Amino acid sequence: MNRIQTAIVGASGYTGMELLRLLLTHPRVELTAVTSRQEAGKALGAVFPRFQKAAGAELVFIEPDPDAIAATGAKAAFLALPHGVAAEIARALLERGLRVIDLSADFRLKDAAVYEEFYGHPHPAPDLLEEAVYGLPEIRAAEIQAARLVASPGCYPTSILLPLLPLMREKLIDPETIVANSMSGVSGAGRKADLSLLFCECNESARAYGIPKHRHLSEIEQELGLAAGKNVTISFLPHLIPVNAGIVTTTTAKLLPGAAPEAIGAALQNAYAHAPFVRLLGHGGCADTKNVTRTNFIDIGWQYDPRTGRVILMSAEDNLGKGAGGQAVQSFNLMFGLNPIDGLHNF
């Protein structure tokens, strides 16, 4: 079968490494370009010892130049770049006919003013916001299939939205009462030389951070609002814990008067019974990151607490997998008409 010529732009961070890991062995992908300003000129296998002897490990990093990328014949590009930087190169690649899956925050928000509020600078390409598709494949498969530009969701938002959206759409819970509590592995903070990310600062440590207005809140509330048909404001409490990868999120909200507890499980079943990467653990199921690391799965359990009238949703995903690289590949498979599980059914 023919392979899609594909580029990874910004392949030297943890998300870039995960994309490499997935795309080097994807049966329908031919990597034609990998870019990194700091590693340009070096072979992929030399930069990442893990990938030595992979087919493709001899590929040489190039500068993130749009013409050079397009010249490799790439039809698709994954962008694993900082927000603010991604928008510019996304536009350039779109202009050269590539389809783009952007893993930064640049195209996730529909409202440029909200972007500026949460990211602290004006949006670099507001004219592209309307076209961009927020890439949750379980929610917007058709739009993703047709998209030129997919904004792949953040890791926390994925872990919060997938359990909540079916309940919001079926109006089972009170949006005013949502509290989402998340714990993330350290890779979520990126691969940067920062004292606070040293082994000895993170190991045997657990702490909240980014309280009360983490940047990911903007896309979470946008998507919950779309599902609810009105503005939604929630409490989001992220924490850093000493694991390399994985996010576990426990979200609670009041069941609306008149809604039956059984409707919770039914709503999740309706939404995800046929979703290849959502695994429902049933009532009482407690999701554990150790079952999803290095996969594109999200595990979801739920519970109803009659004492408080609250629903409790528990999800686990790999922040680099379903929360980043895996989900981006899932969108790519949709965009190019491939088997949804191509390159992603690893365990």
Added chain:
Amino acid sequence: MNRIQTAIVGASGYTGMELLRLLLTHPRVELTAVTSRQEAGKALGAVFPRFQKAAGAELVFIEPDPDAIAATGAKAAFLALPHGVAAEIARALLERGLRVIDLSADFRLKDAAVYEEFYGHPHPAPDLLEEAVYGLPEIRAAEIQAARLVASPGCYPTSILLPLLPLMREKLIDPETIVANSMSGVSGAGRKADLSLLFCECNESARAYGIPKHRHLSEIEQELGLAAGKNVTISFLPHLIPVNAGIVTTTTAKLLPGAAPEAIGAALQNAYAHAPFVRLLGHGGCADTKNVTRTNFIDIGWQYDPRTGRVILMSAEDNLGKGAGGQAVQSFNLMFGLNPIDGLHNF
């Protein structure tokens, strides 16, 4: 200065080890008895290599026999035993004139029916419940000073109650809206040969458990109810994370209409400015377990989120320290009129 003859009953689990660590170097304690059914006859330093060459390491474990314990001249006994087992020996030691600090759940609840509901068996000594003092030294110093029997609080309850109680007493928050999210180190699950506690099952793993009705909920709600002057029911979401020790708890609740956000910090200041083991991190302070492990400190930060009208309280403690052994020693210091920080100002 004279030393208090002291016994530790059940000294072979993680809580027992922490008590040993603290009491072996406590300037006003003479350990006269340490008990363990499985280690009876062996010297303390032989069972726990960490304590070799400590003064007292030659002490020999004995069976948990009340007469034998009393015969050592012990005036005080710490019980680090499973619930259900502790009550019986507590009674026997009280009858022999010892003062008892029980670290199990047996005397924490005032209502034997609630005990049976949460612990699954009838209370073993209901007649002692009225006398027992729930040993939060920051809240009940005077009662603890006079107590014969102190029920030392659970690790989760301590991390939740200390930040919340001042706000409850000053009626700043709506009890109906409380959600307490906790993450605990693995030592909290005890030292028992259980597959789910193996290194490879816990490392690189994070998961909720005990949802929605963890046993510690019973004492949390009891104490919150006492502070509120009415029944309180909350959501408590405990998680297991891969650290040896430490609990971080992030609790959120709606500020009551009319209450000023500044009142939160003021309430905490009023309550704890002079508390030797509570460290207030101020508005925006994120408590980190790595600053409190192996100490008796609890660090507390707080934040007000105007978007949601919620208060966010962040606390960190060592589950074996302020959450168990340290807090028990803090009560002991009160009971015997010692300096509050004796044996506890380690860093």
Added chain:
Amino acid sequence: MNRIQTAIVGASGYTGMELLRLLLTHPRVELTAVTSRQEAGKALGAVFPRFQKAAGAELVFIEPDPDAIAATGAKAAFLALPHGVAAEIARALLERGLRVIDLSADFRLKDAAVYEEFYGHPHPAPDLLEEAVYGLPEIRAAEIQAARLVASPGCYPTSILLPLLPLMREKLIDPETIVANSMSGVSGAGRKADLSLLFCECNESARAYGIPKHRHLSEIEQELGLAAGKNVTISFLPHLIPVNAGIVTTTTAKLLPGAAPEAIGAALQNAYAHAPFVRLLGHGGCADTKNVTRTNFIDIGWQYDPRTGRVILMSAEDNLGKGAGGQAVQSFNLMFGLNPIDGLHNF
């Protein structure tokens, strides 16, 4: 392409789980039987949440009955059983026409007396020892291809033998001076409820164990002796370190008089330049377990120290991968004439 009907006998430990992980996605394997006494009757996906939604996750565990296994049409069986137990079922499966890859120690030694010395009981099937092939694919590809019974090597031996054997065969080092120092992840100790393997006993801990006569020494010395053409006795110093998986081994030995330091790299190149799962890191390369976990690769670096005249060999592998399940699948690929990297080129 047709698939080989395959059984995994004893699939509930860590090695069994790794075999499941590899074989569930192996393009040329159809799992027809998985056995486990304690999980018999349950579906694979129910026992191991990680494998839910895998093709094959609905397979139901059966008892390890040879007739039942054979009745599934299995042509090959992987045995992940304790030593002593494996031999009996291996014989029964061979008699039923299956080819067997045994991951226990039962068929690794040629001399039943050495087995008894190191394993503490008489060999359960000495008549099969001559036929069994010690399954290091880089060393004995032809024999493995033809074998009915492959004894897949231990994790430590693999990490020690692959770097050493080429130097032994070319008589570059003095066997009398070999010291092999290894550090293993905790999964190497198996999945058993044992206090010493608890998270809190292994985390923030490092210790030697099994000194000076670890069981794996028997097969290490057997294979080194075969390469040297004489008896070889070495020092083997295994340690347990707090990682889930991975072994790093640093071995040192004196260069023989007359041998040139350059001959070391040349010998390794000669042996492994075309080996699909050995990656040579060159002079000065320090192998790191983080580059090989969850793969079948072994990374090997080397250094010559002119101060001491010693060669230093550094290897890293995943103890469950190249050290167990991966290597067993590598032998399976040889036995059934498959592409050597089928099912194993994961990163």
Added chain:
Amino acid sequence: MNRIQTAIVGASGYTGMELLRLLLTHPRVELTAVTSRQEAGKALGAVFPRFQKAAGAELVFIEPDPDAIAATGAKAAFLALPHGVAAEIARALLERGLRVIDLSADFRLKDAAVYEEFYGHPHPAPDLLEEAVYGLPEIRAAEIQAARLVASPGCYPTSILLPLLPLMREKLIDPETIVANSMSGVSGAGRKADLSLLFCECNESARAYGIPKHRHLSEIEQELGLAAGKNVTISFLPHLIPVNAGIVTTTTAKLLPGAAPEAIGAALQNAYAHAPFVRLLGHGGCADTKNVTRTNFIDIGWQYDPRTGRVILMSAEDNLGKGAGGQAVQSFNLMFGLNPIDGLHNF
């Protein structure tokens, strides 16, 4: 009892933090100065949340100016500075009448040429080398008592020398055959923003480094040579493992012909039976870092392997404790005539 006015110069790294932890609660120390270029002007408790509410936490960091340090009345100074930098300030403080315990490598070597060979620059104060005392309190108590300038040993050297020196002095082992294998926690690499020290680069990783000529080799061989009465050259194989603190070292060497295996234990007993911080685990004892972390103890076990004729020595220490800050305080206690265990008998 009176307290010794004491300064810590360079108190913002991991060794400085450990010195703070020990000296803030040392019964005979009054901290008068703590220095740090980057933290100057801030209070100790503000820089290190762990030390808030300690007596002394209000002390304000100053610049490392010798006059300013001396002006605080300090009689002793601990230097926790990089090599090359320490020598200059050591000289300045000595000239101002302070006694100095230097934790850098600057005064550990007697031969300035060896310093230049291993550290890559000329020695900054060769005239002080003769006076400086290599501060192993178990070996040179009398010299340390009288010293103006103590060079506190490196972490690896301490773990290697204490087990080996008694055997070297009694001529039980062949120096030509010594191989020392060490595994160190990540804090040993210092508190610096470096990609290779990030949590995600160290967790689930184990690797050799600094092969074959780690800087610490210079002081190891110097001290072994002094004990042997001749030049000694050994193999030293350091590794990095994912723990915060702790070094485990396993050293092996051939027993000399004529030496009895029993002489090994006897030599260790002779040397350390009365040493307050050395714990002998006996024949077969495997030292575990988890028993020594945050203490000044070194645990030592040993074994004789009749198969190879080699002695195996196993030691465990905290690299920041007995390997750095604790040992420096141990020397300080000697220098000022204090009880040897003052401030150090923590468990």
